[in-house]
Amino acid sequence: MLKVMNEERCTILEGNDSPFLNGAFKPNFKEYNADTSSLTVKGEIPEDLWGVYVRNTHNQVHEPLGKYHPFDGDGMLHAMYFNNGQAEYRNRFVHTTGFLAEKGAGNALWPGILEPDRRAFRGWGAIGAMKDNAGTDIICHAGKLLATMSQGSEPWRLDPVTLENLGPDPKLASVVGHDGIAGEFKIDSKTGDMVFLNYPENPPCINVGIANAAGDVVDYRRVDLPSPRWPHDLGITENFIIIHDLPLFFDAELLAAGKRELRFHDHIPSRFGIIPRANLHADVQWFETEPSFILHSANYYEHGDEIIMDSCLSFDPKGPGVSEHKDHNARIMAHLDKHQTKTRLHRLTFNLSTGKSSQTRINDEIVEFPVCANAVKGYPYRYAYASLFEPGQWLMNGIIKFDLNTGATTRYHYGPQRYGGEVHFAAKRNSQSEDDGYLIVFVQDLAADQSECLILDAQAIDQGPVGSITLPERIQTGTHACWVEGERLHGEPQHL
Numbered sequence: 001m002l003k004v005m006n007e008e009r010c011t012i013l014e015g016n017d018s019p020f021l022n023g024a025f026k027p028n029f030k031e032y033n034a035d036t037s038s039l040t041v042k043g044e045i046p047e048d049l050w051g052v053y054v055r056n057t058h059n060q061v062h063e064p065l066g067k068y069h070p071f072d073g074d075g076m077l078h079a080m081y082f083n084n085g086q087a088e089y090r091n092r093f094v095h096t097t098g099f100l101a102e103k104g105a106g107n108a109l110w111p112g113i114l115e116p117d118r119r120a121f122r123g124w125g126a127i128g129a130m131k132d133n134a135g136t137d138i139i140c141h142a143g144k145l146l147a148t149m150s151q152g153s154e155p156w157r158l159d160p161v162t163l164e165n166l167g168p169d170p171k172l173a174s175v176v177g178h179d180g181i182a183g184e185f186k187i188d189s190k191t192g193d194m195v196f197l198n199y200p201e202n203p204p205c206i207n208v209g210i211a212n213a214a215g216d217v218v219d220y221r222r223v224d225l226p227s228p229r230w231p232h233d234l235g236i237t238e239n240f241i242i243i244h245d246l247p248l249f250f251d252a253e254l255l256a257a258g259k260r261e262l263r264f265h266d267h268i269p270s271r272f273g274i275i276p277r278a279n280l281h282a283d284v285q286w287f288e289t290e291p292s293f294i295l296h297s298a299n300y301y302e303h304g305d306e307i308i309m310d311s312c313l314s315f316d317p318k319g320p321g322v323s324e325h326k327d328h329n330a331r332i333m334a335h336l337d338k339h340q341t342k343t344r345l346h347r348l349t350f351n352l353s354t355g356k357s358s359q360t361r362i363n364d365e366i367v368e369f370p371v372c373a374n375a376v377k378g379y380p381y382r383y384a385y386a387s388l389f390e391p392g393q394w395l396m397n398g399i400i401k402f403d404l405n406t407g408a409t410t411r412y413h414y415g416p417q418r419y420g421g422e423v424h425f426a427a428k429r430n431s432q433s434e435d436d437g438y439l440i441v442f443v444q445d446l447a448a449d450q451s452e453c454l455i456l457d458a459q460a461i462d463q464g465p466v467g468s469i470t471l472p473e474r475i476q477t478g479t480h481a482c483w484v485e486g487e488r489l490h491g492e493p494q495h496l
């Protein structure tokens with residue numbers, strides 16, 4: 001069975017030559033249902049693989065209002081559901097308020113991240129100007145997917161298998177209001193709790209909340225900041241939440257004059273705030289480290305009195321010589337090219353008793369989008385998986401696995417003109433150890449003009465995929481992805 005369920009009408013002009021709307025970033029407009037009776041399968045789909053891999057993408061439908069940034073596009077989810085050696089593929093747009101309004105109008109109504117002052121209507125996000133595109137992050141909590149935009153959008157829920165749009169989550173929406181939910185929510189798989197944040201510009205703060213395994217928001221608090229910040233990640237451990245106050249933020253003088261320029265303030269330390277999960281309103285314990293910027297972390301956990309945080313750090317997050325680029329697309333690429341920002345995996349420690357911190361580089365490889373197995377999120381762990389990057393591009397060209405106990409690495413490159421997205425670890429049914437499972441990723445092949453879902457043995461990624469499934473269309477390069485275990489498709493396990 002392969003069926004086109006819907007096709008959105010694209011209004012992007014034929015001559016639009018934005019590099020983020022063409023090539024590897026070319027958007028998709030058809031929504032499919034397909035299964036392995038109609039898709040080409042190479043190798044095998046393991047019988048002990050049960051669950052769904054979901055990738056979000058910024059998949060723009062309309063000719064943009066002004067300059068386009070690759071984080072502006074409409075959210076589209078691509079999902080592969082595995083069960084009993086078979087698989088089903090679906091893709092759907094996220095029906096946000098902004099998406100439906102633009103669909104009705106037949107054109108873009110909100111500007112993107114680069115030109116918020118072009119807005120004619122109140123929007124969403126930290127600045128309140130963008131469409132709530134919900135194209136950044138994706139996770140499954142309390143039996144439903146949650147898709148959001150990195151700056152904060154309404155909390156959009158979808159069914160994890162059918163991808164049916166279920167609207168904004170009323171429990172979350174009633175608490176966060178217009179500040180929305182940013183990306184980088186984290187789930188403690190042992191308790192089923194989800195921790196989330198947003199970071200409105202006015203007043204400048206980070207709001208942090210906890211939803212329990214049933215999806216009820218049990219606590220929510222505000223942490224005031226010195227000025228509007230632009231954080232991204234959020235960490236959890238068994239007993240703590242870790243928030244980031246990093247020195248990449250809007251220049252205060254320019255902001256006062258109504259202009260926005262994200263500047264790396266290389267004389268201001270990075271700050272990390274530790275908050276007890278059991279007492280969210282307690283004083284925040286702050287730690288300072290060398291100025292840096294962090295998008296993503298492999299994991300956080302506790303070791304005695306210390307919090308351990310394994311994150312991808314850049315000490316030049318705007319990219320060298322970025323101000324010399326006259327073209328805004330070149331400036332965006334300088335910021336996104338991990339080989340220019342030299343983003344590498346580091347280990348930071350925060351000692352809760354002494355107040356001291358430390359920072360060491362784990363490995364010299366240029367990497368980002370690090371992940372660990374869902375089961376060890378927030379707890380001591382051994383294995384991290386991250387994406388390798390094409391120099392000069394914002395394209396992921398392979399996977400690397402870090403053994404953090406021995407320092408050993410193994411890797412798999414997708415091949416020439418083949419690019420992936422965030423990879424995730426899927427534990428086997430009856431998994432016997434932390435890495436006893438598979439790595440799942442969607443890869444696009446520009447030369448063949450097709451995409452595949454790759455399944456790799458997590459204990460032998462250098463051997464290449466054990467199986468692959470060709471998708472109905474080449475899909476664009478994506479943002480975040482997630483793995484939802486079969487046991488979590490209808491709710492967090494302790495609530496089953």
Ligand SMILES: [Fe+2]
Nearest residue numbers: 183184232295
């Ligand atoms: Fe992110």
